[in-house]
Amino acid sequence: xxxxxxxxxxxxxxxxxxxxxxxxxxxxxxxxxxxxxxxxxxxxxxxxxxxxxxxxxxxxxxxxxxxxxxxxxxxxxxxxxxxxxxxxxxxxxxxxxxxxxxxxxxxxxxxxxxxxxxxxxxxxxxxxxxxxxxxxxxxxxxxxxxxxxxxxxxxxxxxxxxxxxxxxxxxxxxxxxxxxxxxxxxxxxxxxxxxxxxxxxxxxxxxxxxxxxxxxxxxxxxxxxxxxxxxxxxxxxxxxxxxxxxxxxxxxxxxxxxxxxxxxxxxxxxxxxxxxxxxxxxxxxxxxxxxxxxxxxxxxxxxxxxxxxxxxxxxxxxxxxxxxxxxxxxxxxxxxxxxxxxxxxxxxxxxxxxxxxxxxxxxxxxxxxxxxxxxxxxxxxxxxxxxxxxxxxxxxxxxxxxxxxxxxxxxxxxxxxxxxxxxxxxxxxxxxxxxxxxxxxxxxxxxxxxx
Amino acid sequence: xxxxxxxxxxxxxxxxxxxxxxxxxxxxxxxxxxxxxxxxxxxxxxxxxxxxxxxxxxxxxxxxxxxxxxxxxxxxxxxxxxxxxxxxxxxxxxxxxxxxxxxxxxxxxxxxxxxxxxxxxxxxxxxxxxxxxxxxxxxxxxxxxxxxxxxxxxxxxxxxxxxxxxxxxxxxxxxxxxxxxxxxxxxxxxxxxxxxxxxxxxxxxxxxxxxxxxxxxxxxxxxxxxxxxxxxxxxxxxxxxxxxxxxxxxxxxxxxxxxxxxxxxxxxxxxxxxxxxxxxxxxxxxxxxxxxxxxxxxxxxxxxxxxxxxxxxxxxxxxxxxxxxxxxxxxxxxxxxxxxxxxxxxxxxxxxxxxxxxxxxxxxxxxxxxxxxxxxxxxxxxxxxxxxxxxxxxxxxxxxxxxxxxxxxxxxxxxxxxxxxxxxxxxxxxxxxxxxxxxxxxxxxxxxxxxxxxxxxxxxxxxx
Numbered sequence: 001x002x003x004x005x006x007x008x009x010x011x012x013x014x015x016x017x018x019x020x021x022x023x024x025x026x027x028x029x030x031x032x033x034x035x036x037x038x039x040x041x042x043x044x045x046x047x048x049x050x051x052x053x054x055x056x057x058x059x060x061x062x063x064x065x066x067x068x069x070x071x072x073x074x075x076x077x078x079x080x081x082x083x084x085x086x087x088x089x090x091x092x093x094x095x096x097x098x099x100x101x102x103x104x105x106x107x108x109x110x111x112x113x114x115x116x117x118x119x120x121x122x123x124x125x126x127x128x129x130x131x132x133x134x135x136x137x138x139x140x141x142x143x144x145x146x147x148x149x150x151x152x153x154x155x156x157x158x159x160x161x162x163x164x165x166x167x168x169x170x171x172x173x174x175x176x177x178x179x180x181x182x183x184x185x186x187x188x189x190x191x192x193x194x195x196x197x198x199x200x201x202x203x204x205x206x207x208x209x210x211x212x213x214x215x216x217x218x219x220x221x222x223x224x225x226x227x228x229x230x231x232x233x234x235x236x237x238x239x240x241x242x243x244x245x246x247x248x249x250x251x252x253x254x255x256x257x258x259x260x261x262x263x264x265x266x267x268x269x270x271x272x273x274x275x276x277x278x279x280x281x282x283x284x285x286x287x288x289x290x291x292x293x294x295x296x297x298x299x300x301x302x303x304x305x306x307x308x309x310x311x312x313x314x315x316x317x318x319x320x321x322x323x324x325x326x327x328x329x330x331x332x333x334x335x336x337x338x339x340x341x342x343x344x345x346x347x348x349x350x351x352x353x354x355x356x357x358x359x360x361x362x363x364x365x366x367x368x369x370x371x372x373x374x375x376x377x378x379x380x381x382x383x384x385x386x387x388x389x390x391x392x393x394x395x396x397x398x399x400x401x402x403x404x405x406x407x408x409x410x411x412x413x414x415x416x417x418x419x420x421x422x423x424x425x426x427x428x429x430x431x432x433x434x435x436x437x438x439x440x441x442x443x444x445x446x447x448x449x450x451x
Numbered sequence: 452x453x454x455x456x457x458x459x460x461x462x463x464x465x466x467x468x469x470x471x472x473x474x475x476x477x478x479x480x481x482x483x484x485x486x487x488x489x490x491x492x493x494x495x496x497x498x499x500x501x502x503x504x505x506x507x508x509x510x511x512x513x514x515x516x517x518x519x520x521x522x523x524x525x526x527x528x529x530x531x532x533x534x535x536x537x538x539x540x541x542x543x544x545x546x547x548x549x550x551x552x553x554x555x556x557x558x559x560x561x562x563x564x565x566x567x568x569x570x571x572x573x574x575x576x577x578x579x580x581x582x583x584x585x586x587x588x589x590x591x592x593x594x595x596x597x598x599x600x601x602x603x604x605x606x607x608x609x610x611x612x613x614x615x616x617x618x619x620x621x622x623x624x625x626x627x628x629x630x631x632x633x634x635x636x637x638x639x640x641x642x643x644x645x646x647x648x649x650x651x652x653x654x655x656x657x658x659x660x661x662x663x664x665x666x667x668x669x670x671x672x673x674x675x676x677x678x679x680x681x682x683x684x685x686x687x688x689x690x691x692x693x694x695x696x697x698x699x700x701x702x703x704x705x706x707x708x709x710x711x712x713x714x715x716x717x718x719x720x721x722x723x724x725x726x727x728x729x730x731x732x733x734x735x736x737x738x739x740x741x742x743x744x745x746x747x748x749x750x751x752x753x754x755x756x757x758x759x760x761x762x763x764x765x766x767x768x769x770x771x772x773x774x775x776x777x778x779x780x781x782x783x784x785x786x787x788x789x790x791x792x793x794x795x796x797x798x799x800x801x802x803x804x805x806x807x808x809x810x811x812x813x814x815x816x817x818x819x820x821x822x823x824x825x826x827x828x829x830x831x832x833x834x835x836x837x838x839x840x841x842x843x844x845x846x847x848x849x850x851x852x853x854x855x856x857x858x859x860x861x862x863x864x865x866x867x868x869x870x871x872x873x874x875x876x877x878x879x880x881x882x883x884x885x886x887x888x889x890x891x892x893x894x895x896x897x898x899x900x901x902x903x904x905x906x907x908x909x910x911x912x913x914x915x
Contacts, residue, residue, distance in 0.1 A: 036514070036711075042793065043539050044518040050503075065496075071503035072522040080502065088498035091571050095494055123538075148713045148834070183713060183834045190715070192834045226909075229681045259491060260594040260630060263637065339485075339501050379828035379841025380861030380911065384630060384639050389678075389860035389911040391830070391839035408837050410863050410911025412680065447913040449680040449863070 005170040008160040011051075011078060019086070020056040020164045022100050024296070025049075025073065026338055028157035031123070035130035035150045043127070049073045050338035054100070055085040061094030069338045097323040101297035102165050106331060108293045108300040109284035113173040117201030118154045126152050129178055129207055136211040137182050137195075141219055145190065146183040153177050154202065161298035169298035175289055176202050177433065178210050184218035191224060191405075193217025194373075198289055198433050217372060221393060224405035227450045233368035233423065234411050234446040235361055235397065238430035240371050242349075242438030248415065249281065249346035249436065251383050252306050254317035254332075256344075258324040263386045263416055264312060272312045273419035278352040279307040281316055281332070288348035289433050296333035296342040304330050306346075307419075318344040349436035354425035358440045361424045363400035365442055370394045370402060371411065386415040409450045413443070421445045454607055454617060455480045456506070458552055460526050461609040465550040468510045468533035469611060471540035475511040475775070476533070476550075477610040479748065480524065481790040486566060487600040490578035498571060507790040508536040511772065515539045520791045552615040555607075558745035561738050562621035562649030566601035569650045574599055577653055581627050581662040588666035591673060593637070594630035597662070599623075601650070606748070606790075610771075614750040622647050622741070622895060624884070625658060627665040633673035640668030641827070641843065645884035645895070647743040668825070668844050675856040678845065678912025684820035685862065685908045686813055686848065691826040691883040693898025695905075696731055697801050698829040698838040699866040700724075702889070704733075704758050705784070705796040706773035708833045715836035715867055716764060724764045725870035728806055728903075731759040733768055735783050735799035741884035742800040742897035749785035749794050756782045759870075770796045788892040798887060802899030806876025810902035813875045815851040821910055822846045822853050823862075828885065836866035839911075861911040869905060877902040 008025045015021045027049040034042040052069040066088025070077040092098075134150035154176040161169045179196045195214030197206045236244060256262035264272065273279075283292045283301035292301050297319055305313050316332035317325065321344045334345035356364070375391040382388075389412040396403045413421070426440030456464075461478055468476035482504045489496045505522040506529055517539030521532040581597045604620040624645040631638050642661040646652045687695060700716065708714040716724065725731075735744045735753025744753040749771045757765050769777075770785030773796060786797035814822060822845060829840030845857040882899035 039513075040515045040539060042516045042518065044793065045535055045538070046518075046520045046791065048520075048522065048791065067497050067499040069499070069501040071501075071505065074522075077502065077504075081500070084500040088500060088571070091488070091495060091498050091575055093494040093496075146712050146834075148711050190834045192832055229915075259596075260632075260637075339499070341497060341499070375830045375832070375837075376828075376839030376841060376861045376863075379826075379830070380839065380859070382639060382859045384637050385672075385859065386636070387859040389841075389913075391837070391861055391863045391911070393837075407835070408863055408865055408909065410839070410861050410909065412860060412911050412913045447680050449909050449911045451682055451909070 002158065002160065002170045004158055005160040005168065007073065008162040012162050012164060014082060015164050020100055022054045022163040024052040024159065024161050024335065024338060026157065026159045028155055030153065030155035031126060032153040033127050033130040033151065035134040038131060038135065040127055051078055051081065052338040053081050053085045054341065055089050056100055057089050059094050062096035063098040064089050064092035064094055065098055066092060067341055097320055099319055099323060100163050100165050101167055101299050101319045101329060103167060104299055106300040106302060111284065111286050111291060111293050113200065113286065113291055114156060115174050115201035117203045118156050118174040118176055121202045126202060129202065129205065133178050133180050133207045133211055136208065137180050137214055140211060140215045143184045143186045143219055143222065144182050145185040148181045148183060150180040151178065161294065167298035169294040171293045174200050176200065176205055178205050178207055180210055180214045182214040182218040184222055186222050188223060191218055191221035193221065220395065221405045224393065224407040226408045227406050229450050230448050232446060232448060233365050233442055233444040234371050235365055235368060236371045236441045238428060238438030238440060239432060240374050241441040242432050242434060242436040243374055243377060245349045245351065245436040246434060247381055247383060249349045252315050252346060254315040254321040254325055254344045257315050258321050261384050263384065267312050270312055271310050273307050273310040274422040275310040276354060276425050277307060277310050277419065277422050279349060280305050281346040281349050283347040285348060287431050288437065289431065290348050290435050292347060295331045296335035299329055299331040301347065302331045304332065316344050316346055318342050347435055351425055351439060353427045353429050353439055355427050356424055357428050358426060361426055361440050361442050362397050362402065364424060365397055366400055368397045369406065369448055370397050388413050388415050388418060409448055412447045412449065413445065418443050454555065455482055455605065456524060456607060460529065462550045462552055464529045464533050465609065465611050466548045467530050468508055468537050469548040470546050471537045473510045473512040473537065473540045475611055477509050477608065478506055479606060479608045479790055480506040481604065481606040483602060483604045485600065485602040487598065488574050488578060490582055490597040492594065493582055495575055495578065503789065505790045506532060508532045509793060510536045510540060512540045516793065518793050550611050551613065552609050553613045556616045558618045560619040560621050563651045564649040565621060566603055566623065566650060577658050580655060581658050584659045584662035585627060585629050585666040588663055589670045591631040591633055591670055592629055592666050593632040596628045598626045608748065608750040610750065616746050616750040618746045620647060621649050623649060623652055625653055625661065627662045629665045629669040631669035631673050635673065638669050638672035638675065640665040643884055645741045646739050647741060648739045671856050675858045677914040678857040678860040679910050679914050680912045682907045682909050684817050685905045686817055686820060686822045687903050688824045689879040689901045690881040691898065692823065692903060693802055693883060693900040694826045694829055694840055694885060696803055697798060697898050698831040698840055699864065699869050701798050701801050702831050703833045703836065703866055704767045706767045706769045707796045709767050710773055710776065714833045719764050720766065722764055723762050724867060725759050725762040726873040727762040728873050728876045729759050729762050729870060730804040732757050732804060733798050733801045737800045737897065740800045740882055740897040741895045742798065744799060747783045747785045748787045749781060751781045751783045751785060753799060754783040768796050768798065770794055786894050788894060792892050795890065797889065797894050798896050800882065800897035800899065802882065803876065805878045805880040805901040808875045808877045810877040810879045813877055813902055813904050814848060814853060817848050817851060817904065820848040821857065822848050838866055839863045863909045863911055869908065872906045873903060874906045875904040
């Protein structure tokens with residue numbers, strides 16, 4: 001048993017009388033290095049720990065929950081938080097659907113998500129990776145005018161979730177990343193490109209690939225123009241497509257559905273997407289950097305098929321949203337750290353890949369726009385109404401080939417329309433940080449606003 | 452009120468931070484208490500309370516900054532963090548340095564009613580009041596969510612230059628979000644109330660106004676048609692239009708982007724960068740505003756800084772590190788999300804000074820365009836100057852009249868270009884709260900402006 005789990009069980013003994021308690025303990029260490037002009041610009045090392053406490057009381061009209069958290073595992077901080085949580089219970093509305101998770105017998109997947117390389121790799125080697133990344137990009141092309149930041153970061157995080165209803169879960173995960181932002185100029189306007197490599201330990205990282213990604217993206221945008229407005233097919237690159245999937249995943253949360261905040265509500269069984277679209281949330285697939293053995297309530301994570309060949313199959317639920325919907329948790333509780341209560345959300349989205357690579361998709365599309373970065377996603381997408389309008393940079397596709405770069409334009413449609421208008425799903429799956437993997441995705445009928 | 456860590460301890464920690472060398476060390480000790488309450492579909496879902504305490508220590512050695520943080524505020528914990536932060540000093544120093552702090556400068560909070568002095572039941576009454584008011588606006592309102600949050604952030608910052616300051620920042624925020632359902636699907640409305648103040652800002656009248664505003668916005672949008680696609684004149688209503696300047700040039704005027712030559716505004720002080728109607732100010736001293744700070748997170752008092760005057764770029768915004776490299780003083784813009792983060796250059800309250808036009812006249816003199824009543828955030832690439840911002844309440848202007856409501860979409864532009872296109876500024880100045888994200892850190896900011904017009908901006912809708 002992990003030390004953190006043992007600690008959680010000791011705290012659980014503080015439960016009094018008939019109250020139920022759920023504890024979420026987390027602990028982590030992380031390292032961040034930023035290189036600039038061949039030297040370390042910032043080096044940060046830190047460890048942190050904390051606890052989120054929920055107290056539940058059953059009453060005639062249902063149950064009430066109160067919560068509190070503390071950014072430390074110091075006994076006096078835990079005591080204060082527990083007292084606050086107990087006080088907060090009194091003010092919640094009695095609700096027949098409110099409950100903590102009960103163990104549901106689903107066996108946890110066996111996943112190895114921590115790589116000891118994160119802790120065994122000397123700090124100097126991590127620093128060297130950031131400096132090397134910056135150097136490769138700076139020397140990679142004479143048009144690179146500046147490397148704003150080259151970063152290495154890693155973490156090891158562990159968590160334990162226990163409750164008086166018998167939940168006992170603990171898990172650990174590590175991650176390592178390098179990323180770089182390059183600015184290119186050939187006499188006209190500056191253009192930027194961002195490159196990344198991710199893994200579970202420094203040994204997984206491909207510094208060369210992150211560098212060439214940033215170089216390609218920055219230099220091929222040089223001379224970008226603002227085209228005239230048009231309607232055409234947009235081919236989203238894997239990174240932009242992953243962002244789209246994450247937005248769609250938000251509307252497939254059972255929580256959004258039961259709160260009347262999803263355009264997918266009441267549409268189970270309907271065709272909501274093109275037949276080539278099959279979307280799965282599977283945190284038990286270790287290729288996802290966000291893979292997890294347990295969900296935010298300590299139930300085993302599992303594979304959930306959400307949209308199958310275009311048909312809406314299921315939503316993801318945590319305990320409370322499932323009870324409101326008259327179903328059971330899909331092991332999909334997520335929580336935003338120690339201060340966040342569980343809610344239903346997707347953790348590891350992936351599309352069933354198609355057969356074509358990116359070049360083949362360009363060839364079939366013929367004419368259109370290739371989208372390689374999105375901006376203003378939080379301000380331009382309304383996941384409730386489905387309205388979609390985001391800024392993009394990219395390149396025109398003509399006769400199946402990438403042509404001139406374009407910028408200062410938006411692409412717009414509605415999420416509902418876009419899902420139905422998908423014409424190609426690429427086979428070029430890219431595993432990315434965040435809650436979705438990406439692959440090239442072609443969507444027709446997109447409005448492009450330019451001059 | 453007692454200090455979070457005693458002066459002699461802070462002095463020893465700073466001395467240890469510099470024992471291996473380095474020019475500058477800083478200890479930032481923070482104790483933050485937060486509480487929140489949420490009402491959804493008339494149910495009080497939960498009350499949550501939180502407390503976070505710790506210290507962040509940084510050491511600057513040449514061009515390198517070392518940083519470590521700890522939740523252990525004992526002298527032993529702080530000394531360990533100081534040693535971790537000093538690991539970047541590799542050439543070795545002369546051992547523990549003696550640091551002498553000046554007298555503590557303690558800044559008072561403008562809050563009248565501290566969050567801790569308000570009964571939880573009183574907070575819940577307000578949530579229910581907002582819900583009642585929102586639902587009374589029309590039967591199409593299907594969903595109302597109301598959230599109340601407050602935080603008390605006490606911090607002490609001390610550095611090897613002798614700065615020793617303490618602040619007590621109280622912030623209160625109240626949000627109403629509504630969903631209305633009609634034949635064409637669902638639409639949303641949102642209104643915030645937020646200030647660097649206590650519970651006194653949440654009067655029943657203010658809460659009712661936010662609730663009815665959010666509900667009416669959702670109901671109005673049920674009749675919304677797709678926004679146009681392409682370039683049109685845009686009139687921004689007073690208040691949230693300030694986000695335009697936050698994105699179009701604010702981030703590009705932060706000295707960290709400037710010093711890395713990663714901003715389109717680098718090297719342009721003294722030049723005409725905007726229409727002569729533009730005088731832009733970043734001002735941490737607007738008492739009670741969401742971006743107000745008596746002192747920044749590096750111990751430098753908040754200040755009013757003129758960034759653009761009558762179209763001419765006058766200065767950038769500075770934190771300690773960037774200012775020090777230029778041999779000047781910080782402008783009071785060094786901010787951090789928490790003790791777990793390094794400070795960097797951030798905006799406070801950024802606003803456009805009002806002009807001389809009449810707001811109604813500006814609309815009347817616009818034959819065809821878009822009237823934006825509320826903006827919902829944005830994003831910028833400071834190196835290229837390209838930015839977007841979203842409109843969450845907008846209307847068509849036809850023949851000088853505000854007509855049909857429009858569906859949500861983003862507007863897109865290029866900072867230096869859009870600044871030239873400001874062709875009218877009115878006198879109805881107001882401010883709006885927002886949350887600004889940069890390099891993974893969020894801080895509260897204010898934005899403000901009077902009704903103004905841009906002669907042309909690309910609107911990212913779908914209608915021709």
